[in-house]
Amino acid sequence: MTIRKSFIAxxxxxxxxxxxxxxxAAQTVKVGLINTYSGPMASNGDQIEKAINLFMKLGQxxxxxxxxxxxxxxxxxxxxxxxxxxxxxxxxxxxxxxLLTGVVWTPNALSIAPLATEAKVxxxxxxxGTAMITERSxxxxxxxxxxxxxxxxxxxxxxxxxxxxxxxxxxxxPGHDAQEAFTKAFxxxxxxxxxxxxxxxxxSDFAPFLQRVKDAKPxxxxxxxxxxxxxxxxxxxxxxxxxxxxxxxxxGPGDIVTDEELPNMGDVPIGVMTMFHYSAxxxxxxxxxxxxxxxxxxxxNAWPNFISVGAWDGMQAICDxxxxxxxxxxxxxxxxxxxxxxxxxSPRGPIEIDPRTRDIVQNEYIRETRKVxxxxxxxxxxxIPMVKDPWKEFSQK
Numbered sequence: 364m365t366i367r368k369s370f371i372a373x374x375x376x377x378x379x380x381x382x383x384x385x386x387x388a389a390q391t392v393k394v395g396l397i398n399t400y401s402g403p404m405a406s407n408g409d410q411i412e413k414a415i416n417l418f419m420k421l422g423q424x425x426x427x428x429x430x431x432x433x434x435x436x437x438x439x440x441x442x443x444x445x446x447x448x449x450x451x452x453x454x455x456x457x458x459x460x461x462l463l464t465g466v467v468w469t470p471n472a473l474s475i476a477p478l479a480t481e482a483k484v485x486x487x488x489x490x491x492g493t494a495m496i497t498e499r500s501x502x503x504x505x506x507x508x509x510x511x512x513x514x515x516x517x518x519x520x521x522x523x524x525x526x527x528x529x530x531x532x533x534x535x536x537p538g539h540d541a542q543e544a545f546t547k548a549f550x551x552x553x554x555x556x557x558x559x560x561x562x563x564x565x566x567s568d569f570a571p572f573l574q575r576v577k578d579a580k581p582x583x584x585x586x587x588x589x590x591x592x593x594x595x596x597x598x599x600x601x602x603x604x605x606x607x608x609x610x611x612x613x614x615g616p617g618d619i620v621t622d623e624e625l626p627n628m629g630d631v632p633i634g635v636m637t638m639f640h641y642s643a644x645x646x647x648x649x650x651x652x653x654x655x656x657x658x659x660x661x662x663x664n665a666w667p668n669f670i671s672v673g674a675w676d677g678m679q680a681i682c683d684x685x686x687x688x689x690x691x692x693x694x695x696x697x698x699x700x701x702x703x704x705x706x707x708x709s710p711r712g713p714i715e716i717d718p719r720t721r722d723i724v725q726n727e728y729i730r731e732t733r734k735v736x737x738x739x740x741x742x743x744x745x746x747i748p749m750v751k752d753p754w755k756e757f758s759q760k
Contacts (some may be wrong), residue, residue, distance in 0.1 A: 395454030402441035414674035430690035447471035460665040469536040476500040483694035489677040493536035494754035507673035511614035514544035517638035522552025525582035534561035539589035569600035590621035601629035625739040644740035653710040
């Protein structure tokens with residue numbers, strides 16, 4: 364055979380092989396991750412980053428042969444809706460992502476919502492917790508929480524324990540939700556709110572606000588601030604001003620005693636009562652495995668928190684819908700799959716996405732911060748099973 368004939372035969376064989384292998388060639392699904400990697404609240408974004416990296420490293424994303432997941436990461440730098448909107452636009456238009464995810468902050472999520480609608484790109488929110496976010500786009504599903512889910516049952520619980528309460532919250536969407544939810548439930552149960560204050564986020568100087576609380580002499584202080592360094596500053600301010608010694612009980616959603624910050628808070632949090640959907644101290648086997656894997660990867664003093672779990676479960680949902688479509692991701696079909704998606708074995712307990720609201724349904728736990736074996740832990744005492752977002756339940760009536 365001549366060289367020319369050999370070349371033609373080889374080329375023909377290669378072409379035929381390519382035609383046969385074409386449908387089996389690797390297919391990449393692009394996921395745009397908008398997260399907070401820098402700025403004063405970057406510790407919250409770090410929880411998302413670590414959970415996603417661990418999820419992928421452990422091979423939790425089980426996809427069909429030939430299907431790959433590419434995560435394209437972008438930094439919104441904090442509460443910065445214009446930056447988040449620009450990054451989402453670039454990810455959709457230039458990078459051609461098929462899904463969006465991440466997002467720590469409510470204002471950022473709201474800026475992305477209309478882009479998801481216009482482009483029909485599913486947006487799986489891993490953290491931002493204001494109740495109405497999912498109503499801003501039919502292409503949003505959430506694997507994290509809403510502040511109503513924890514604050515409303517906390518108000519119901521608190522009304523059985525205290526006659527009066529003072530409410531102090533961060534002055535943005537989640538804080539407003541926490542205030543409204545707690546107040547509605549607490550007053551319905553016979554409690555009286557004797558004062559309120561909204562505090563600018565992020566802040567580390569809580570003394571002026573806490574002094575107002577001390578002067579008002581409530582039985583309890585219900586407070587919400589973003590998890591992380593703000594929560595630690597709040598707890599230290601509470602201790603420095605002696606509110607506990609003045610007979611004021613500190614209560615709130617779990618953000619105020621977030622697991623990874625407990626080692627930085629001293630003994631002040633001991634006895635704080637919170638309502639939340641996750642604690643690193645949870646005794647569930649899935650949670651013990653999750654915490655063990657997290658600490659093996661990031662060190663024995665590293666603790667996952669509720670943001671980690673929102674990201675962990677968000678990745679599970681994304682991988683499940685990609686697998687169900689064999690890598691050929693369609694926006695509308697993806698949203699159909701996300702409606703009613705379930706994971707009976709999340710580290711936080713059983714979870715599902717409400718088919719009607721596209722929001723998370725999950726257990727809420729009454730927790731007390733205790734020192735166990737020399738370590739502060741949020742010990743789960745009671746379970747309120749499979750709580751839907753109360754705000755949506757009320758607004759639909």
